[in-house]
Amino acid sequence: MRLLGIGLAIGLALTVQTTLAYLAFGSAVTPNFVLVVVIWAGLTFGPAHGMLAGTLGGLAQDALAGGVLGVAGFSQTLVGFLAGVIGAQFIMVHALPRMTVIFLLSLLHIACFTGIYAMIGLTRFFAPWRPIVLQAGLNALVGMVIFRLLDLVPETLGSRGVDNDRLRRRFQR
Amino acid sequence: MPIASDRTQGLDVTRHMAWLLIVLLVGHVILISVQVSTRAGVPVLETVTFGAFAELQRGGARLYGGASRVWDRYVGLRGAEEEAGRLRRQVDALQLELQQERARVGRAAELEALLGLRQRVFQRTLAAQVIAGHPAGPTRLGPTQMAIIDRGREDGVDLEMAVIAPEGVVGRVIDPLSVHAAKVQLITDRNAGAGALLTRTGTGGVVVGNDPDPLLRLEYVSNLVDVRSGDLVVTSGLDGIYPRGLVIGRVERAEKGAALHRQIRVRPAVDFAALDAVLVVLDRPRVPAEMQTETRR
Numbered sequence: 001m002r003l004l005g006i007g008l009a010i011g012l013a014l015t016v017q018t019t020l021a022y023l024a025f026g027s028a029v030t031p032n033f034v035l036v037v038v039i040w041a042g043l044t045f046g047p048a049h050g051m052l053a054g055t056l057g058g059l060a061q062d063a064l065a066g067g068v069l070g071v072a073g074f075s076q077t078l079v080g081f082l083a084g085v086i087g088a089q090f091i092m093v094h095a096l097p098r099m100t101v102i103f104l105l106s107l108l109h110i111a112c113f114t115g116i117y118a119m120i121g122l123t124r125f126f127a128p129w130r131p132i133v134l135q136a137g138l139n140a141l142v143g144m145v146i147f148r149l150l151d152l153v154p155e156t157l158g159s160r161g162v163d164n165d166r167l168r169r170r171f172q173r
Numbered sequence: 174m175p176i177a178s179d180r181t182q183g184l185d186v187t188r189h190m191a192w193l194l195i196v197l198l199v200g201h202v203i204l205i206s207v208q209v210s211t212r213a214g215v216p217v218l219e220t221v222t223f224g225a226f227a228e229l230q231r232g233g234a235r236l237y238g239g240a241s242r243v244w245d246r247y248v249g250l251r252g253a254e255e256e257a258g259r260l261r262r263q264v265d266a267l268q269l270e271l272q273q274e275r276a277r278v279g280r281a282a283e284l285e286a287l288l289g290l291r292q293r294v295f296q297r298t299l300a301a302q303v304i305a306g307h308p309a310g311p312t313r314l315g316p317t318q319m320a321i322i323d324r325g326r327e328d329g330v331d332l333e334m335a336v337i338a339p340e341g342v343v344g345r346v347i348d349p350l351s352v353h354a355a356k357v358q359l360i361t362d363r364n365a366g367a368g369a370l371l372t373r374t375g376t377g378g379v380v381v382g383n384d385p386d387p388l389l390r391l392e393y394v395s396n397l398v399d400v401r402s403g404d405l406v407v408t409s410g411l412d413g414i415y416p417r418g419l420v421i422g423r424v425e426r427a428e429k430g431a432a433l434h435r436q437i438r439v440r441p442a443v444d445f446a447a448l449d450a451v452l453v454v455l456d457r458p459r460v461p462a463e464m465q466t467e468t469r470r
Binding site: 048068069074120121 | 189193198208
């Protein structure tokens with residue numbers, strides 16, 4: 001059920017990414033909705049779900065973008081895993097920690113993505129910091145909205161969301 | 174549930190997570206490698222796989238070579254003395270022959286100098302050992318008739334270099350080229366070819382592989398030319414790969430073709446089933462620019 005929910009969320013994010021984001025932002029820097037959903041899956045459900053979400057979302061983005069299949073898959077799998085590890089170690093229910101994690105993992109994703117392309121010799125390593133930081137910031141802002149929306153439907157997606165029982169159990173240990 | 178048990182379970186889950194992460198990341202790397210090519214145009218996956226397996230094959234060949242050396246030197250010495258005597262007599266005869274040949278070469282060099290001919294004999298070669306054959310085995314099911322040798326880029330081997338055996342032409346070096354291993358396309362491969370000459374008549378043609386038939390085809394020899402069974406076929410040196418004068422094989426049969434050219438079959442001089450030590454010719458033959466594309470395939 002959780003995987004189905006993640007799959008649906010990624011499908012929706014891809015649709016938004018490819019259509020609405022393009023119409024709204026044009027050729028300007030756009031937030032990476034799929035990456036945000038991957039981070040959400042990792043933080044909410046743990047490393048395994050984060051990894052699978054990253055693989056699914058990354059490969060789908062690669063396939064749709066027409067680039068080398070596996071580059072975004074690799075970086076988003078890593079990001080999903082790290083999000084899961086962070087989600088398992090820290091309580092990530094407040095806005096600021098979530099935004100910080102999304103921001104930092106977005107930077108990691110961009111570094112990994114461009115790094116792999118540079119390694120295989122298809123592009124040179126080019127890191128214009130302004131658009132990168134802008135995209136990471138946009139991801140963090142969009143992430144807050146998406147996380148709030150996804151937290152509203154925890155039963156449908158099997159999300160742990162802001163699960164008071166879970167928090168209570170954690171504090172009781 | 175006791176705390177210790179809970180921790181153990183947690184550790185187990187973490188180990189599973191790590192394995193899952195490794196599997197997924199390696200999967201992505203393989204996926205990327207399949208799509209990305211090296212500068213030579215060969216997929217990275219093929220190059221890496223070839224390099225890795227070449228090292229395994231080298232190890233296997235060394236192991237086999239060591240075992241057979243032990244057998245030959247220490248176990249299978251029966252009749253060695255008799256053979257040594259026979260070889261000594263043969264060496265004496267060959268030394269005499271060598272002196273005569275040296276005298277002939279000296280005279281030929283003087284004549285070449287007189288005629289202003291360029292020296293076409295190749296100079297530098299590199300000894301190599303065949304460490305593996307075609308992965309599909311000797312059944313000729315594979316797409317390429319090939320062998321793998323234990324010399325590569327670091328040893329001075331480059332693409333399109335000729336590979337020869339004491340009996341004659343073996344083939345040429347093709348992609349992918351590893352650091353200490355190289356793939357050799359045998360002359361019997363259906364995509365292989367070499368500029369050729371019939372020594373008796375001096376007629377030129379192109380020898381091509383005829384896989385799965387072990388006999389080679391000699392093409393572009395006119396129906397008007399006299400070709401006989403047993404005629405020696407050597408390289409012409411015009412393909413830019415094989416130096417002139419290397420033995421390719423002997424004519425097995427020659428029939429008149431329906432069109433302008435004869436249908437000639439050539440039996441290779443090299444026994445490809447028993448290929449062991451080979452030489453890589455490091456010097457390429459000098460070919461006039463206008464002739465380079467004529468016979469090269």
